[in-house]
Amino acid sequence: MEGLNHGTQIPFIKMALQSHGGVIVLNPNDNLVDLKMERERRSFSAGEESVTSTQSCQWIPKRCSSSPEEHTMYHVAFIAHGYGGLVFVDLLVQRKWEVMNQVYSVAFIDSLHNIQHQTGSDPQIQEWILKHCREWVSNSKPLDKAVGSLLKVNCPTVSAGTEKYGLAPSCCLHAVFKYLKSTLKAKTTTAFTRSPIATRGSTSKKRDNK
Template identity: 80%
Template sequence: MCGTQIPFIKMALESHGGVIVLNPNDNFADLKTEKKRLSFSTREESLISTKIIAKRGSSSPEEHTSTAMNVAFIAHGYGGLVFVDLLVQRKQEVMNKVYSVAFIDSMHNTQHQTRGDPQIQEWIQKYCYEWVSNSKPLDKAVGSLSKVNCPTVSAGTEKYGLAPSCCLRAIFKYLNSMLKAKTTTSFRYSPVRTRSSTSKKRGNK
């Protein structure tokens, strides 16, 4: 199952989390490859053999990703670019709902996409982490000179296609620690209801 999303989905479910699988790379269909399924005649096939159409219920990668809810993101390759676009377009909503992002060999460019917005760059550096294909052992720091980015570490392999499976457990360890930190912080600052405070509140009515 190496190279598929199945191990990620299984591990997320084992952690009692909800899962939303986004597929922003597959929005169009080549009718030439769909002719048997669509049962077109030979004459119709010749007319549509090179036609590319949008899949039903699909849209652009950027619009597709805007369905995000209160979850952590795992973004591989172009998915990282799409997430940063979502962050720029809906900054406050994303910052309020998303507690962490794990990039894998992401194609995003923080400096270019954020247009120098210091608030977004600070958020990315604080709540995001990236694993990249590299010869270093898993989770060892990897320098990046091409962009202002979040902390970057090795995925434990030099092969792009193997990176997600190699750093799978490291990613969930990171996401779980970020969720725990967020939960602890929220609990620390939430008001505690006591009998005396309730009585005072009733007395003020």
């Protein structure tokens, strides 16, 4: 027993923080959840009395974390305002496959990016932006109403609900998070339906049938 300074991530986290780095701690081996314990946890959260049961453990894959690979490629979303939109598109160009595989949605707000100029007319990037991004722009139209743009190839563009640039982020705040929530739900639903639910019981049955 050498203590927490050996064999744990704590020294690495401390060093990263001392170097003013950001830290994300992953646990890619934590891929299953005990169905019985999950039900008890939900009952406790809802204020219900837990029911003691002798039912054996039934393990099911965690949603969107059923394997180390899926856990590591977890969901990331960006909200990019003004010049931040240009910076994000530059990141997309520089780290094309990493971004396209790990970012599920982007909300631009009065973004200064220029897709044609920055992407060099890369059809894969332009298709990804069209599918995974939405932009809110300062406009006289009501919030979330479509706004046409002939200036650049872009993702779907809607009104931020105000003509004032400085107020755009706060005016479309709830609309932005509603959009991110809906796109995340669509992604997790698709990923979950593609991953068959397996239990230890079903695995043992398969072995017995061999």
